Amino acid sequence: MDMSDTPCGLDVSLAVVGGKWKPLILYHVQGGPTRFSELKRRVEGISEKVLIQQLRDLVSLNVVVRRDHKRVPPVVDYELTPFGKTLVEALVPLCDWGNENRSKVMEMLASAPKVDC
DSSP states (O other): OOOTTOSOTHHHHHHHHOSSHHHHHHHHHTTSOEEHHHHHHHSTTOOHHHHHHHHHHHHHTTSEEEEEOOOSSOOEEEEEOHHHHHHHHHHHHHHHHHHHTHHHHHHHHHHSOOOOO
């Protein structure tokens, strides 16, 4: 996808952080090096396979760095790169908005009509 002439930078941002899991992974990695097993516990509902794929995507985009400590048993952790830190800074206002509007959104979701497919 060529994003060089798109009028909205949101296309570019979502190409990096789009989807359900990547913003949550970034939230849990922002505190410093985080082991894979800890991420699996913190990001509720994600399968191991999806977590691995999402982390690989973030590593390939230079958002996080993967560090293998070459030990037995294996110890691997992930940490934000300087580029990744700028992305997390951009996500903070969205997190704040969610916290401020949590009850309103939950109300709306609870009263929304259910659609059968």
